[in-house]
Amino acid sequence: MSTRLDWKWVPRGIALGILAFIIFGPLVNLLLWTVAERWYFPHVLPLKYGFSFWANVFSPRGNAMSSLGMSIFIAVLTVIVSLGLAIPAGYALARLRLPLRGLILLALLIPQAFPNLPVYVNIARIFYQYSLNGTILGVVLVHVTHGLVYAVWIATAAFSAIDRELEEAARSMGASALRGFFDVTLPIAAPGLLASAIFVFLESLDEFTGTYFVGAPDISTLPLLLYTAGSGGNYQIASITALILLIPSIAFMFVVERFLRSDVLSKVGH
Amino acid sequence: MSAKLETEVSHGWGGEGSPQTDAAAASLAMQADPQKAGAGRFVMSVQLLGFLLVAPALAIVVLLFIVPLISSITGAFEVDGAFSFGNFAKAFELYSSDMLFTLTIVLLSSGLICLFSIMIGGYLTLGSNPRAVALLRWIYRWPLFIPFIVVGQILRTFLAKSGLMNNIFIELGVLTPMSAMSFLDWRGIVIAFVWKQTPFVALLLSGAMASIDRSTIEAAQNLGANRLRILIEIVLPQVRTTLLVGLILSFVTMMSVLSVPLMINAQSPTMITANMAFRINAYRDYGVANALGLISLLMTSAVAWIYLRQTMREHSR
Numbered sequence: 055m056s057t058r059l060d061w062k063w064v065p066r067g068i069a070l071g072i073l074a075f076i077i078f079g080p081l082v083n084l085l086l087w088t089v090a091e092r093w094y095f096p097h098v099l100p101l102k103y104g105f106s107f108w109a110n111v112f113s114p115r116g117n118a119m120s121s122l123g124m125s126i127f128i129a130v131l132t133v134i135v136s137l138g139l140a141i142p143a144g145y146a147l148a149r150l151r152l153p154l155r156g157l158i159l160l161a162l163l164i165p166q167a168f169p170n171l172p173v174y175v176n177i178a179r180i181f182y183q184y185s186l187n188g189t190i191l192g193v194v195l196v197h198v199t200h201g202l203v204y205a206v207w208i209a210t211a212a213f214s215a216i217d218r219e220l221e222e223a224a225r226s227m228g229a230s231a232l233r234g235f236f237d238v239t240l241p242i243a244a245p246g247l248l249a250s251a252i253f254v255f256l257e258s259l260d261e262f263t264g265t266y267f268v269g270a271p272d273i274s275t276l277p278l279l280l281y282t283a284g285s286g287g288n289y290q291i292a293s294i295t296a297l298i299l300l301i302p303s304i305a306f307m308f309v310v311e312r313f314l315r316s317d318v319l320s321k322v323g324h
Numbered sequence: 325m326s327a328k329l330e331t332e333v334s335h336g337w338g339g340e341g342s343p344q345t346d347a348a349a350a351s352l353a354m355q356a357d358p359q360k361a362g363a364g365r366f367v368m369s370v371q372l373l374g375f376l377l378v379a380p381a382l383a384i385v386v387l388l389f390i391v392p393l394i395s396s397i398t399g400a401f402e403v404d405g406a407f408s409f410g411n412f413a414k415a416f417e418l419y420s421s422d423m424l425f426t427l428t429i430v431l432l433s434s435g436l437i438c439l440f441s442i443m444i445g446g447y448l449t450l451g452s453n454p455r456a457v458a459l460l461r462w463i464y465r466w467p468l469f470i471p472f473i474v475v476g477q478i479l480r481t482f483l484a485k486s487g488l489m490n491n492i493f494i495e496l497g498v499l500t501p502m503s504a505m506s507f508l509d510w511r512g513i514v515i516a517f518v519w520k521q522t523p524f525v526a527l528l529l530s531g532a533m534a535s536i537d538r539s540t541i542e543a544a545q546n547l548g549a550n551r552l553r554i555l556i557e558i559v560l561p562q563v564r565t566t567l568l569v570g571l572i573l574s575f576v577t578m579m580s581v582l583s584v585p586l587m588i589n590a591q592s593p594t595m596i597t598a599n600m601a602f603r604i605n606a607y608r609d610y611g612v613a614n615a616l617g618l619i620s621l622l623m624t625s626a627v628a629w630i631y632l633r634q635t636m637r638e639h640s641r
Binding site: 062063066070073074076077078079080081082083084086087094139140142143145146147150151152153156158160161162163164165166167168169170171172173174175176177179180195196198199202203206256259260262263266267277280281284285289292293296299300303304306307 | 370371374375377378381382385386388389390391396399453456459460464466467468469470471472474476477478479480481482486487488489492519573579580581582583586587600601604610613616617618620621624625628632636
């Protein structure tokens with residue numbers, strides 16, 4: 055190991071330093087806001103630190119706990135419904151010779167190809183006729199529509215990546231198609247399906263626009279709480295809520311590669 | 325071919341979709357072949373089975389996305405129940421500057437995302453120092469799954485006139501307190517979009533770059549080509565499709581995001597997503613909101629068309 059300073063680290067260090075400032079500066083700022091009791095211009099750092107806002111947020115009568123509970127409940131329901139629909143659809147798209155397969159994949163892709171704001175506005179209008187506005191079912195349906203695209207595409211990719219011969223081997227040893235699916239195919243596809251479950255869960259947890267039009271004000275999820283607190287100028291509450299939403303997102307970023315192996319990723323969209 | 329398409333399927337098979345699928349599968353099978361269905365096993369065309377497995381998911385997308393999408397288009401041409409262009413007249417009268425503003429912001433952001441993701445992907449692929457590459461790989465991905473509403477909140481506090489960014493610059497002597505300014509206008513929206521979407525495109529792009537044949541790169545290196553030239557002339561042409569798909573997905577995402585314009589800059593000029601929310605919340609004016617929606621659909625359908633054509637071409641392979 056040479057102790058000589060590599061001069062190439064100078065431009066590299068500056069570039070990486072700027073990037074780190076751009077990425078972590080706002081994140082550090084958020085962390086500071088969650089513990090700032092008093093912070094005003096022109097002080098670079100908060101004048102007083104403390105957790106009084108945390109106590110406020112997590113107090114039993116604070117609405118953050120009920121929003122968190124509601125967010126998780128909606129996200130779990132969304133995952134169950136989305137995967138219940140996506141696993142059979144993904145299997146059929148990956149394994150069975152479907153007529154119009156391209157057209158079906160295309161139809162499932164449409165929610166990604168058009169801006170969804172005009173759609174949410176009109177869903178809210180349609181739901182109003184069926185009294186689904188402001189109900190958990192209404193919000194879950196909106197989240198399912200949004201999450202289904204990812205769920206079906208990842209499930210299709212996960213099933214496509216499985217060697218067909220494994221299933222055929224099970225069938226040739228006398229297993230029924232159903233048994234072959236549950237004993238062979240499903241366990242091998244499980245990591246990809248788990249990734250899509252986590253992804254759908256996060257998408258539902260973070261969803262703002264659809265919940266804003268269909269759920270508000272009766273259904274309050276964390277993103278809606280963040281928005282209301284932020285527009286009321288209560289940056290501490292908004293930042294604490296943002297941090298609660300941030301942690302699972304960042305955790306998922308670090309583990310996503312464990313679940314989505316490159317052979318599955320390379321099959322997404324094929 | 326037809327022999328391959330026919331397979332024997334046990335009765336419980338259709339049941340994973342939903343009770344309806346199961347019932348539908350059973351009744352269809354009865355019609356097709358009553359004896360075998362009565363015996364608990366039946367022969368069914370794989371095509372039909374496949375369709376029944378896909379149908380519930382397809383139904384959700386059709387009922388909860390395509391139908392409202394169509395009603396947003398028809399609603400745009402409707403004033404008091406009659407066909408009219410009145411909503412568009414009003415939309416252009418009130419929001420024509422916001423439409424230009426939206427298009428400018430989204431195109432500028434897409435351009436910056438393209439540039440930065442090529443820089444990041446390029447260094448990850450061609451970087452000579454493994455430690456610097458590993459460091460970059462660790463840093464650039466953080467915003468990947470951070471929700472837009474959180475991005476809006478953290479950048480609102482970071483970029484404000486009295487935000488941490490200006491405070492640090494003042495402390496370092498780069499800025500004076502008098503010259504400090506707020507970035508919470510169009511620049512804030514562009515920064516938020518680029519901050520959030522660059523990692524997504526860079527991730528797709530670096531994945532595609534990693535899977536291209538290294539031998540062409542090595543050949544060019546042996547011939548003495550520098551890395552910038554290799555990136556532009558050899559690597560980029562091979563990952564063009566991935567870059568395009570990533571940018572188009574980002575474009576559509578940016579056209580749909582409501583929280584960032586609402587939180588960073590809701591005053592005029594702002595993005596038409598914020599205007600649509602305003603028309604509905606303040607006036608229950610679905611007509612003008614739908615007209616604005618159709619205009620944003622037209623902006624994206626131009627790029628979506630390129631995207632769909634690309635995926636169709638890949639599926640037909």
